[in-house]
Amino acid sequence: GRPAPTVSWFMNERLIEGHVEEIGNHMMVNKLKIAGVTRDHLNSTYKCQASNTKLMMPSEKTVRLELLLRPLSVEIINKPRQLIANEEISVQCEVEGSRPRALVSWSRDNRPFRRGKVISQENETSVITTLTFVPVPEDDNSIFKCVGENPKLNGVGLEDSFKFNVVYPPQVVLHLGNTLNPEDIKEGDDVYFECSIKANPKEHRILWYHEGNIVNQNMSSGIIISTHSLVLQKVARWQSGSYTCLAANPRGETISDPVNLRVRFAPVCSKDTDITIIGASLDEMIKVRCQVSADPTDVDFLWQFNNSGESFDVSPARFATSSGNVSELMYTPASQRDYGTLTCLGTNSIGKQVEPCVFQVVPASKPSSLTNCTLRTINNQTSETIEVECRAGYDGGLPQRFVLEAYDTHNMRLRLNQSIVDTDIPIFRLELGELLPSPASIRIILYAENAKGKSEKVVMDDILLNDAEKRTDGNNNVSLVPLAAILTGSLLTLGLAVLLIVVIAVRRKRTCDGEMHCPHHINIDASKQKVKSRQSSLLEINTGDSRYVLAYTLKPASDCTPATQFTTMSSSPDILNTPRGAETTLGPVGRPDYLYTSFDSANRHQIPTSTGDSLSRRLRDGTYTNFTTRRDHIIADSIPGPESCV
Structure with a gap:
């Protein structure tokens, strides 16, 4: 300009000194050199101003200083000490000081980590990146890194890391x-x-x-x-x-x-039984099936027959292999000599069968009867069941089944029929609800049968079914009572008791009627008063579930003979069955379980009830009358002998 201008520099509106040069007519240059640029210079404004007169506004140009800054720090915030596999977790990484904005990346074992979701928050100089992901067991012991880089500066990135501990x-x-x-x-x-x-x-x-x-x-x-x-x-x-x-x-x-x-092995018999018994009649063709377990299952078979007189191989033409591990032999016993033992042996690529499969061919017959049959009840809230369990007998060499038939005892009408296929222990279950209307009692018949016929029958007679309205205990129980056994037992018990009473009474009567006196009656005068009435006592006899009460009376001696005949009394009365010549003092006498005097009766008559010495009483010295008082009753542990008066 004319005149030559004045050129000045202003930094942030402050005048700073530059280097001024004149490079031609009326041209001026002011150079500004900034040494040691720091982060403080970021966004500083530099203005170049030229002026040559006060009559005009100066000319000026302004620039803002932009800097490329490397990141100052990278930090993973709140590094997790433990991560749980398959549970989502969030990790944050903060990068500060980069300009332009830093680029944040994640890596696992120096390989980019691309799982999960990333969310970033940023300002001019910092970035916070949140990574949400689900750790897996493969992440355990991996090095997890967060890297912050300036996209315009190479090699100045920073990183932070931690080791994954995934449980x-x-x-x-x-x-x-x-x-x-x-x-x-x-x-x-x-x-x-x-x-x-x-x-x-x-x-x-x-x-x-x-x-x-x-x-x-x-x-x-x-x-x-x-x-x-x-x-x-x-x-x-x-x-x-x-x-x-x-x-x-x-x-x-x-x-x-x-x-x-997979364990390969030579053939063995599939059945656990040592010998299979097969029943067959003469000229009856039977199919004998031999099945083995083997691996591989491609098996060659050899059949043999032997009896007490001969042994030979069976021609392969008489048997066939239906599958790899099964062989079937068609066999017909033509005479008694054809009954015996058939054996089959299998061979595969592993080896030959060690123990053959054995089949005993016997003459077929009817099965044996069932044994050890027992009956019991099973009660629950919904049903009442009778269960009958038996043990099977010999099947006659043929498949057998077991049959139960239940009949109404009153009219012998079949009420129920059940069958069970071949088993060692057949168990029948009778739902009482199937017997409606319920009979008073039933008869159960059990038997086995096969192709040759039926076995002998097992009969369970007179099984009584109590009606629900007759029960007094409130429970839904089924009463199963053998009626004949109860009646027989009751009648026998009653008969024995009556017979015992009659025999005792007859023997006592004969003794007193056949003599002029009762020489062994005991006369004790303790009260000096006559007892005008006979003294009565009760005797109880228990046998089985029945109890019988006998009433008897001890008679005074005067009922049999004059009192003058008994001036001296024995201290061992025969009411205790004392043998002649025995000592006058008796030891304890055993008492049968079915004979006793009740406690109430003993108290009523003031009778001593102790055992031992009380059974042998020494009579007091003194004058005796011909009567036995209540206070001096004697308890006997055995039934009075025939000499006593009852």
Whole structure:
């Protein structure tokens, strides 16, 4: 400009000094050099102003200083000490000081972490990034990083990290030993399993299962369990099947996927019975079925017959193999010599059957009768049931079934019929609701039958069914009483009691009527008063469930003979059955259980009821009358002898 202008610099409206140069006619240059730019210079304004007269406004230009700033800090806020697998968690990372805004990234083991959701909050110099994700067991022990970088500056990024500690239930994988071929394991080989476990915290329990049943260590049986392995020495065919292992830690327990163990073995009989009995009549064709268990199931069979006189192989033309492990022989006994033992042996690629399957061909017959039949009731809130259980007899060599028939005792009308197929212990259940209207009593008949006929019948007679309205205990019980047994027992008991009374009475009467006096009556004069009436007592006899009460009277001696004949009394009266010549003092006499004097009767007559010495009383010295007073009754532990008057 003309005149030459004045050029000045202003920083944030403050005049600063630059370097002024004149580069031509009327041209001026002012250079400003800023040394050591710092973050404080960010957004500073620099104005260049030129003026050559006060008559005009100066010309000026302004610039704002923009800086590229690397991040000052990166921090993962509240680093989690423990993460739980499969539970969502949020992690925050804050980056400060970057200009332009920092780029935040996450990584696991130096590989980008792309799971989860990221939310960012930012201002001019800081960014807060929130990562929400679900940790998995594979994250455990990984290094998790948050990296903050300036997108326009390379190599100036910062990072913060922490180590994942993810807790989770055990992860279990089961497999056969690496040295084993799963397709080439046969009976007698050694087998082992390995259970690989990954867990945090570490597992504290390992269990092994075979077909769902726990496997315990048994050294004598060749079952050995170590930390993570199961060893089966000399494996048997029954050890084939599915195996699993279970591991547990504080986070839970996990069971592995099953691993199937296939043990190949030579044929063995499928049936557990040693001998199968088959009944057949002469000239009757029977089919003998031999089934074996084997692996592989491609089996060749050999049949043999033997009896007490001969033994030979059966021609292959007479039998056929219907499937790989089943052979059927058509056999017809033409004479008694054809009854005997048939055996079959199987062979497969593993080996030959050790123990043959044995079939005893016998003449067919009717089955034996049922035995040990018992009857009981089963009561519940909804029904009443009679259960009859028996034991099966010989089946006659043929399949048999068992039959129960229930008849109304009054009119012998069939009320119920049940049958059970072949079993060792047939059990019949009779729902009383099926017998409506309910009969007073029923007869049950049981028998077995096969193709040859029926067995002898077992009869359960007169089973009494009490009606509900006749019950007095309030319970829904079924009364099953053998009526004939009750009546017979009651009549026998009553008859014996009556016979005993008659015999005793007759013997006493004959004794008193056949003599002039009763020499062994006891006369004790304790009260010096005559007892004008006879003294009566009660005697109870118990036998079975019945009780009988006898009334008897001790007669005064005067009823039999004059009192003058009894001036001296024996101290051992025959009412105690004292043998002649025995000592005058008796010891305790045993008393039958069915004879006793009731407590009430003893008290009523003031009778001493103690045993022992009270049974043998020494008579007091003095003058005696011909009467026995109540106070001086004598208790006998046996029935009075024939000499006494009753």
